[in-house]
Amino acid sequence: MPAWLVTLGWAVLKASLILGFVLFNALFLVWWERKFAARIQSRVGPQRTGRPFGYLQSMADVFKLLSKEDVVPARVDRWMYVLAPIVIFVPAVLVYVVVPFGPNLIVQDLNIGILYVAAVTSFTMIAIVMAGWAANNKYSVVSAMRAAAQLVAYEVPLVLAVIGPVMLAGTLSLQGIVRAQEGLWYIVVQPLGFLVFLTAGMAELNRAPFDLSEAESELVAGYNIEYSGMRWSFFFLAEFSNLVAVSAIATTLFLGGWQAPWFLPAAVKGLIPPVVWFLAKTYFLVTVIMWIRWTLPRVRIDQLLDFGWKFLLPVSLANIALTGLLFPVLVRLGWI
Amino acid sequence: MVEGDKAQPAMNDGTRQVLEAIRRDHPDWQPEVTRWGEVQLRVGREDLQAVARALRDDHGFNYCPSETVVDYVKEGRFELDVRLFNLDTGAKLVLKSDLPRDDATCPTLAGVWATCKWHEREIWDMFGVRFEGHPDLRRVFLSESFQGYPLRKDFVDARKPRPRLVRQR
Amino acid sequence: MGGARTRPEPQTGARENVIELPVLAEGSVEEISGRTRQRARFRGDFEYPGDDFEGPNVNRWQYLPQTPPVEDLLVEEVREIEGNEREMVMNMGPQHPSTHGVLRCVLGLRGEAITRCRPDIGYLHRCHEKLNELWSYQGTIALSDRLDYLAAMTNELAFVLAVEKLLEIEPTERADYIRVICSELQRIASHLLFFGTTALDLGAVTPFLHSFREREAVYDVFEYISGARLLYNYMRFGGVRTDFPPGTDKKIREVLDLLENRLPEYHDLLSYNPIFAVRTQGVGVLSRDDAIAWGAAGPVLRGSGVAYDLRKADPYSGYEKFDFKVCVEESGDVWARFMVRMKEIEESIKIIRQALDGLPEGDARGQVPRFIKPPPGEVYARVEGPRGELGCYVVSDGSDKPYRCHWRTPSFHHVSLLEFVPVGHLVADVVAIIGSMDPVFGEVDK
Numbered sequence: 036m037p038a039w040l041v042t043l044g045w046a047v048l049k050a051s052l053i054l055g056f057v058l059f060n061a062l063f064l065v066w067w068e069r070k071f072a073a074r075i076q077s078r079v080g081p082q083r084t085g086r087p088f089g090y091l092q093s094m095a096d097v098f099k100l101l102s103k104e105d106v107v108p109a110r111v112d113r114w115m116y117v118l119a120p121i122v123i124f125v126p127a128v129l130v131y132v133v134v135p136f137g138p139n140l141i142v143q144d145l146n147i148g149i150l151y152v153a154a155v156t157s158f159t160m161i162a163i164v165m166a167g168w169a170a171n172n173k174y175s176v177v178s179a180m181r182a183a184a185q186l187v188a189y190e191v192p193l194v195l196a197v198i199g200p201v202m203l204a205g206t207l208s209l210q211g212i213v214r215a216q217e218g219l220w221y222i223v224v225q226p227l228g229f230l231v232f233l234t235a236g237m238a239e240l241n242r243a244p245f246d247l248s249e250a251e252s253e254l255v256a257g258y259n260i261e262y263s264g265m266r267w268s269f270f271f272l273a274e275f276s277n278l279v280a281v282s283a284i285a286t287t288l289f290l291g292g293w294q295a296p297w298f299l300p301a302a303v304k305g306l307i308p309p310v311v312w313f314l315a316k317t318y319f320l321v322t323v324i325m326w327i328r329w330t331l332p333r334v335r336i337d338q339l340l341d342f343g344w345k346f347l348l349p350v351s352l353a354n355i356a357l358t359g360l361l362f363p364v365l366v367r368l369g370w371i
Numbered sequence: 372m373v374e375g376d377k378a379q380p381a382m383n384d385g386t387r388q389v390l391e392a393i394r395r396d397h398p399d400w401q402p403e404v405t406r407w408g409e410v411q412l413r414v415g416r417e418d419l420q421a422v423a424r425a426l427r428d429d430h431g432f433n434y435c436p437s438e439t440v441v442d443y444v445k446e447g448r449f450e451l452d453v454r455l456f457n458l459d460t461g462a463k464l465v466l467k468s469d470l471p472r473d474d475a476t477c478p479t480l481a482g483v484w485a486t487c488k489w490h491e492r493e494i495w496d497m498f499g500v501r502f503e504g505h506p507d508l509r510r511v512f513l514s515e516s517f518q519g520y521p522l523r524k525d526f527v528d529a530r531k532p533r534p535r536l537v538r539q540r
Numbered sequence: 541m542g543g544a545r546t547r548p549e550p551q552t553g554a555r556e557n558v559i560e561l562p563v564l565a566e567g568s569v570e571e572i573s574g575r576t577r578q579r580a581r582f583r584g585d586f587e588y589p590g591d592d593f594e595g596p597n598v599n600r601w602q603y604l605p606q607t608p609p610v611e612d613l614l615v616e617e618v619r620e621i622e623g624n625e626r627e628m629v630m631n632m633g634p635q636h637p638s639t640h641g642v643l644r645c646v647l648g649l650r651g652e653a654i655t656r657c658r659p660d661i662g663y664l665h666r667c668h669e670k671l672n673e674l675w676s677y678q679g680t681i682a683l684s685d686r687l688d689y690l691a692a693m694t695n696e697l698a699f700v701l702a703v704e705k706l707l708e709i710e711p712t713e714r715a716d717y718i719r720v721i722c723s724e725l726q727r728i729a730s731h732l733l734f735f736g737t738t739a740l741d742l743g744a745v746t747p748f749l750h751s752f753r754e755r756e757a758v759y760d761v762f763e764y765i766s767g768a769r770l771l772y773n774y775m776r777f778g779g780v781r782t783d784f785p786p787g788t789d790k791k792i793r794e795v796l797d798l799l800e801n802r803l804p805e806y807h808d809l810l811s812y813n814p815i816f817a818v819r820t821q822g823v824g825v826l827s828r829d830d831a832i833a834w835g836a837a838g839p840v841l842r843g844s845g846v847a848y849d850l851r852k853a854d855p856y857s858g859y860e861k862f863d864f865k866v867c868v869e870e871s872g873d874v875w876a877r878f879m880v881r882m883k884e885i886e887e888s889i890k891i892i893r894q895a896l897d898g899l900p901e902g903d904a905r906g907q908v909p910r911f912i913k914p915p916p917g918e919v920y921a922r923v924e925g926p927r928g929e930l931g932c933y934v935v936s937d938g939s940d941k942p943y944r945c946h947w948r949t950p951s952f953h954h955v956s957l958l959e960f961v962p963v964g965h966l967v968a969d970v971v972a973i974i975g976s977m978d979p980v981f982g983e984v985d986k
Contacts, residue, residue, distance in 0.1 A: 072745075072746075075746055076745070076746050076749035076750065077749065077750065077753055078749060173628060173630045173631075174630075177630075177649075177652060177967065180651075180652075181652075243743055243744075244743065244815055246743070247968075250743060250968065251637055252637055252638040252740060252741045252742070252743060252971055253638070253967055253968050253970075253971050254967070255636060255637060329745060329746050330744070330746060330809070331743075331744060331813065331815055332739065332742040332743045332744035332810070332813060332815050332816050332819060333742060333743025333744070333815075333819075333968075334815055334818070334819070335818075335819060335966060335968045335969070336652060336966065336968065337966065338818055338819075383854075406705075406917070406919075407705060407919060407920075409920075433832050433833070434832055434835070434848075435835060436835060436837070436922065436929050436931055436948050437920065437931050437933060437946065437948035439933060439946040439948075441918075441935050441943070441944045442944070452918075452933065452946075454920055454931070454933075454948075458832060458846060458848050458853075461853050461854065463854075465920075484833060484835070485830075485833040485834045485835075486833065486834050486835030486953055486956070488956070489835075489952065489953060489956040490835075493952075497669070510662075511661060511662060512661065512662035512665040512985060512986070513662060513665065514662075521667060521670055522669060522670060522673075522944075
């Protein structure tokens, strides 16, 4: 077999695996979010479709969305309207290229992995602005403007929060950062960085309390107000894909990725495969983000920007300085 | 319903003071006392604004819960009915004014109590009483192109019944 | 912003979009309107099938749920102000998730800041006062339920009190107590709903469902008492329709205990949440003078520092017998109006407990004939509904129907406040302000 065919074969296999993972995620997380939110709100959630826990609910949703009419409103900016769902979906999948699911379970271990993540996730906002502008709706335009402001305000602390683990591990490769956490997870020495990353990550995800660009009680549905059916479900897929992506990156950077907890004895570590550890941590973070979403009210746009620029940015800078100061101490202690 | 002798009106202290003050300051106003212990003033529409202003400024009637119109079609008049309340003393007062039906205009009270702006929009909508000097006299419930004033007693709905888009069985 | 682009001109008279509806069977449209075919255009202006009626005084627009023009504000998409500054006009409602029904606010926006706000109402107008003139007094009790459908008990009470004054009858003492209990339970239910919708307007979904859980418990009590959960038709002239069924006392006390346990939970979840505080404090400030002049009532007035509560100021149904506080907040913002309502729940619980303790024996139903013809006269009765002073002005001409019935509804005036309160705030605050006014469109649009 020629080498290019092998490469191509692997590429296709990996791509389909990632795509499968993303789709499965969406199916699972839709169900999980509904059940989880229902429990928080003292409801029972879906339970009829797929008794007894309603596990087929997301399948039913998918079939509903697939069978809906493809409506394009009359006066939209057609090209942008059609492109926006694709533009939002592609980067949501591309992030997974560098996510280390296990010691060898990674599509491509880029040596600038973390920069790649920061670059790719920013695309989401471009798609939101496209969708908001194209729909020719005032609510969606306001939503797009909010999203743009939010992106600028939160991208900076997000990247600065990442610098802490990068300094400690001495590499930009995500796999390298995970391997560096064998002795100790970085959340122990980087609690501030973790919190900043999670907060800014939630803002990037447009999850409550930062879901300003799709604030349903103010802007009806925000940027996807004129979308329906499959086009809308692309936004939905991208949202859940990004949710898992942010949790996975946070796991990788701060929770030791696929590493078992460092304090467990070696015998126990061997029992559970790394990918299970990774997924368990990721879904734990996903659940935490959902928990926050269903508890807090929404902030206002000026308060959001204040929080981003005047609080998170200084804190993340302080975190970098602190990391630099403590680095020799940590090395002497043998923690890293 | 003006009562003089039959029953003792259950006036509260504030109302009693206002009644005395009005009798003292404005002997020409001819206040009456209703069955429910309210002072009632009946004024001509040309005096309405002056009386209202005096009531607000001199007698502390700062709160106007209700302003409405009754259509006495047989007598050929509208009766404007303004309920006033003094939030500090609890005094109650009713301001009445007759408006001829064939010239249904009235000076606005929106400059006296801001809330009358919307009360009068409602009256204009429902009775077609035009309030002179009102800053924003638009219909409030019905569309501007609606014809007629539905709460007038002689209102006839000229519309034909709406066709029903249902198949006959 | 949105309108700055050039838009494609709307296609006028585009025939390709015309969908031919099938000819209907005889005896239907054809006969009535003299038309042979019905057309409806989609993706354009919807043409109502009856628009070419011929007849005197017929305006085709009468048939349409047409939006009344609000001066020039609607026609223009973007308005030039002061040189380069431009203003976007945005319609919030009548179909909007958080305008509490069918309120339409026409907002002038500069960026996201409000420069003008025009509330536009009437989308739920049901000719309520006209119906009052056509229905008998008994029927009007049931009709008044539909006014403020979240506080049906207090609506009925206002009307019943008015007619009782005309008839010169006094309800029995037990009936008075039952009325007080029902009014206060209604106030609790309404304020619980307010709590939930405020949370929802501010983006927190969970408190909404929690408050509805307790509201259901209150409605269970109402169902037990009157047989209905929302629209009770329970008050009668001279009393109430039926006495409390056995076991009501226990049921009500259970609900009160439940509420007292859950209220601190609400405060933990929402009221003292820092995000909630920054979203509400200092937002939508209504000054004391404005509140009085614009006829604000109830919690909106008390939130602006006016201690005016009809239950104290002009007691009815024996409210003077009960010991409770008038809840006042001084700051006049969304937070103040919210806290007034939350404290009122606690005061209502106190009143109900006192009323249950002192509930006298006797007949709860007045000895009033079914068919009444009040003597000619007029009366203005008012009660403190959950939203404020609910007044009912009834004129009788001696017949079995009211000659005129006017409802002074507090929400109507709270909506009028939206003309100036949101100006200078952001779009997100408009939602919070509307929520804090707690309008119910059944009574705004009448």
